[in-house]
Amino acid sequence: MKIYSILAIYLLFWVMSAFLVMPFGNRTHTDKGEEENRARLAPGAVESAPVNFRPRRIAFRATVLSAVLFALFYANSIKGWVSVDDISLVHPPAELVKKQY
Numbered sequence: 001m002k003i004y005s006i007l008a009i010y011l012l013f014w015v016m017s018a019f020l021v022m023p024f025g026n027r028t029h030t031d032k033g034e035e036e037n038r039a040r041l042a043p044g045a046v047e048s049a050p051v052n053f054r055p056r057r058i059a060f061r062a063t064v065l066s067a068v069l070f071a072l073f074y075a076n077s078i079k080g081w082v083s084v085d086d087i088s089l090v091h092p093p094a095e096l097v098k099k100q101y
Contacts, residue, residue, distance in 0.1 A: 013070045018062035026050035
């Protein structure tokens with residue numbers, strides 16, 4: 001695999017991981033028990049906006065998760081554990097076709 005392909009695929013895993021880990025650990029004003037502070041929200045802010053949004057923590061979690069996912073992807077591309085033929089639903093593997101008939 002070329003370095004640009006590796007970087008592009010890793011970036012896709014990172015973005016997917018960031019959206020996956022983003023909702024975990026965030027608390028709203030209602031969750032935190034700050035009912036009286038809801039009136040002091042900035043104009044246009046939604047009540048469900050997180051109180052403790054931490055982008056560095058999300059970036060760190062996304063980096064760790066994407067590194068693990070990419071390592072599995074890269075190991076699979078080298079070792080060939082799962083191929084396109086294994087997951088093809090349109091054209092099943094020959095072993096399955098022989099068992100059916």
